[in-house]
Amino acid sequence: MDALIDGTQASGGALPSPRAGGGEPGRELPSLTDLRDGQSARVAAVVGGSGLRRRLAALGVLPGAVVCRRGSMPAGGPLLLEVRGALMALRRRDAEAVRVEGAGGR
Amino acid sequence: MNGPACCAGEPPAPARGARTAKVAPGAAGSRRAERWLLVGNPNAGKTTLFNLLTGGRREVANWPGSTVERATGRMRAGGREVEVVDLPGIYSLDALSEEERIARQALLDEAGRALVIVVADASRLERSLSLVLEVAEVAPAVVVALNMLDVARAEGQEVDAEALARELGLPVVPLVARRGEGVDRLVQRAAASLDELRRREGFAGRRDGGGSGASSGSPQAPEEEAFARAEARFLRVQAIVAAAVRRRRRRATPSERIDRWALHPLLGYPILAAVLAAVFELAFAASAPLSDEVGRLLDVAGSALARGLAAAGAPVWLGSLVRDGLLAGAGAVLAFVPYLAIFYLLQEALQDSGYMARAAVLVDRLMEAVGLHGKGFFALATAYGCNVPALSATRVLENPRDRIAHELVIPFLPCNARLGVLLVLTAAFFPRGGGALAFGGLMLLSLGVVAGLTALLRRTLLPREEAPLVMELPPYHVPTWRNVVLPALHHVRAFVSRIWRYLLWATLALWALSALPAGAAPAQSYAARLAGAVGILGAPWHLDGRLVLALLSGFVAKETTLGTLAILYGSAGAGGPVAALASSVSPLVGFAFLAMYMLYTPCLATVVTLREETGSARWAAFSVLLSLGVAGLTGALIEQLGALAGWAL
Numbered sequence A: 001m002d003a004l005i006d007g008t009q010a011s012g013g014a015l016p017s018p019r020a021g022g023g024e025p026g027r028e029l030p031s032l033t034d035l036r037d038g039q040s041a042r043v044a045a046v047v048g049g050s051g052l053r054r055r056l057a058a059l060g061v062l063p064g065a066v067v068c069r070r071g072s073m074p075a076g077g078p079l080l081l082e083v084r085g086a087l088m089a090l091r092r093r094d095a096e097a098v099r100v101e102g103a104g105g106r
Numbered sequence B: 001m002n003g004p005a006c007c008a009g010e011p012p013a014p015a016r017g018a019r020t021a022k023v024a025p026g027a028a029g030s031r032r033a034e035r036w037l038l039v040g041n042p043n044a045g046k047t048t049l050f051n052l053l054t055g056g057r058r059e060v061a062n063w064p065g066s067t068v069e070r071a072t073g074r075m076r077a078g079g080r081e082v083e084v085v086d087l088p089g090i091y092s093l094d095a096l097s098e099e100e101r102i103a104r105q106a107l108l109d110e111a112g113r114a115l116v117i118v119v120a121d122a123s124r125l126e127r128s129l130s131l132v133l134e135v136a137e138v139a140p141a142v143v144v145a146l147n148m149l150d151v152a153r154a155e156g157q158e159v160d161a162e163a164l165a166r167e168l169g170l171p172v173v174p175l176v177a178r179r180g181e182g183v184d185r186l187v188q189r190a191a192a193s194l195d196e197l198r199r200r201e202g203f204a205g206r207r208d209g210g211g212s213g214a215s216s217g218s219p220q221a222p223e224e225e226a227f228a229r230a231e232a233r234f235l236r237v238q239a240i241v242a243a244a245v246r247r248r249r250r251r252a253t254p255s256e257r258i259d260r261w262a263l264h265p266l267l268g269y270p271i272l273a274a275v276l277a278a279v280f281e282l283a284f285a286a287s288a289p290l291s292d293e294v295g296r297l298l299d300v301a302g303s304a305l306a307r308g309l310a311a312a313g314a315p316v317w318l319g320s321l322v323r324d325g326l327l328a329g330a331g332a333v334l335a336f337v338p339y340l341a342i343f344y345l346l347q348e349a350l351q352d353s354g355y356m357a358r359a360a361v362l363v364d365r366l367m368e369a370v371g372l373h374g375k376g377f378f379a380l381a382t383a384y385g386c387n388v389p390a391l392s393a394t395r396v397l398e399n400p401r402d403r404i405a406h407e408l409v410i411p412f413l414p415c416n417a418r419l420g421v422l423l424v425l426t427a428a429f430f431p432r433g434g435g436a437l438a439f440g441g442l443m444l445l446s447l448g449v450v451a452g453l454t455a456l457l458r459r460t461l462l463p464r465e466e467a468p469l470v471m472e473l474p475p476y477h478v479p480t481w482r483n484v485v486l487p488a489l490h491h492v493r494a495f496v497s498r499i500w501r502y503l504l505w506a507t508l509a510l511w512a513l514s515a516l517p518a519g520a521a522p523a524q525s526y527a528a529r530l531a532g533a534v535g536i537l538g539a540p541w542h543l544d545g546r547l548v549l550a551l552l553s554g555f556v557a558k559e560t561t562l563g564t565l566a567i568l569y570g571s572a573g574a575g576g577p578v579a580a581l582a583s584s585v586s587p588l589v590g591f592a593f594l595a596m597y598m599l600y601t602p603c604l605a606t607v608v609t610l611r612e613e614t615g616s617a618r619w620a621a622f623s624v625l626l627s628l629g630v631a632g633l634t635g636a637l638i639e640q641l642g643a644l645a646g647w648a649l
């Protein structure tokens, strides 16, 4: 119910990577593309280049945020996401960078 | 563990009742104009508020060294002269996009002098508040305009402005900008805040622009620190929202209900097709008669003037100059106006309604396949009407490289004027059938060029940017008159004032070529003589001088091509110029000519607009060279392949 407020504790959720050196923290977690439509989860880490991370951060896609996957476009098209009360779309290759945990919901 | 429920967060309910902090009596005094900056997320309602404050009179220029619009306007409030600045919509002050850099710089430059009104969208409060906190770090006088309260309420959220003000430590004024509610209070509060700032500044005698935090970079990892700050900011925002927002039971909002259809993975596409068909039908149906009427009026005026001049004893060439030079020039400019006006109106309406963003999402996969973006789709579709508004429609793309990639391919999509000429000439070159096939081939060719060229550009000059484009899907709104008509009018006026000189001089030059020396037969005109001279340019493609000249004059405006051909081929025999033209080249060369005509530099107005929209003459020049190169190569290729296949040259 109070998922958004709960996010406080989850901010440190990125697990240390099992592969020392090679991987970034969070690489082993599922990403937004692994969610089903209607499912939501909490962001654990955003991996990838800094341009991508900065733009997502500006939109509030940061560790601790709750993201709900609201739908997806056919043929590998963008995902529809609800983040912090706003609806947005993200291409799959970008959504791949958003690693999540605690997937649940419908 | 049970995961968080989908999209539901229910913070505890605070006390209700939205009232702002007490309004300080407006300290009278200062004569000099003061400045109020409007900052906020895209679609938060900045422009709506700006129009309310200024009465809609906006002066638009570009921010120095950029192609981002700088809209300013004036207002009077209780004896104060205020300049209001509508800053570009941003999500944060992270200087990732040009808009963010500009907004950030404006805030830093004006800190200590200007008042900043952050327009917060109450229905998307977390994102808005994050920006509020960031702005408050750099600007000393900040008032929060809590807009879209009606939308928030409809979505089942009650935002307590008083609690919000307490939590933020900033004045918060509730607002429904669309209906003008709360604006007076906002003006009072803003004035009071600025007076307060001045008193403080006066006492302290300081004027340091920078705030804390934002510019302090740690030596090793400024980037990681910025992420940490963003995280901390959003945590604080969550706490503030928890204290100031009461969420009633969540209902499906009207927007969500529309999106069930509009963003349906299957039904969304026929709906999009229907919307686009309606838009283009409307645009062409409404603008074609207007264009004809403008042309007819100019004809009538030109003939009347010429007759009047003749009656007054003026030489024949003077009448011709007025009719076929000056008024034709005015006609070349005005011919754009109906298309432009209607396209800009429709574009602004689609944008303002929120549907444009849905269309971008629907077609993004397709556009991605060729290296373009869903947000550029409408620009490309618009190009079939006229390339000029298409180029300015690329502004929705926030990465400069993405924008230029779209701007470079748009000229390869034939506009309505080119399509008209192509239709007539295809019929002429293929009198015994095959015309429809040839025309279809041309359309596929232009799409192929767009796809091939983007792929090439993406691998060379314009690699994909790492930062994804923001595809925000704002709630649907019924577009407002002001938000649609004002920008459309502005676009048209800006275009006309930018372009008329070029087109007038170019038309005069064309007139001089075809009408001089005075009294000479068309075959003796400079144009005809020039056709002989430029014939050599067309030799590699087996084009004679007259066709080359038609291409050259088409650069001024595509509508003139048929006129030029009519003059050049007019004397060539029975059956009229079109028949004369058709019999002078083989179908193969005719097809190559059509392809080149479709692909080479569209027109002067497009080049001038390219310069304006890319912000650099270099890109405009590059585009011209690119289209000449592509057209030349394609023409040669068609003729070579055709000849190999056994067609006569």
Ligand SMILES: Nc1nc2c(ncn2[C@@H]2O[C@H](COP(=O)(O)OP(=O)(O)O)[C@@H](O)[C@H]2O)c(=O)[nH]1
Residues within 6 Å of the ligand: B040, B041, B042, B043, B044, B045, B046, B047, B048, B049, B089, B147, B148, B149, B150, B151, B175, B176, B177, B178, B179, B352, B353, B477, B478, B479, B480, B483
């Ligand atoms: N319902 C509602 N709509 C609003 C309000 N303020 C602005 N709008 C609409 O929101 C849309 C975006 O507004 P605009 O001023 O263009 O936002 P900007 O991107 O910040 O300049 C337009 O369709 C406005 O009519 C408001 O208080 N309530």
Ligand SMILES: [Mg+2]
Residues within 6 Å of the ligand: B043, B046, B047, B048, B089
């Ligand atoms: Mg605006």
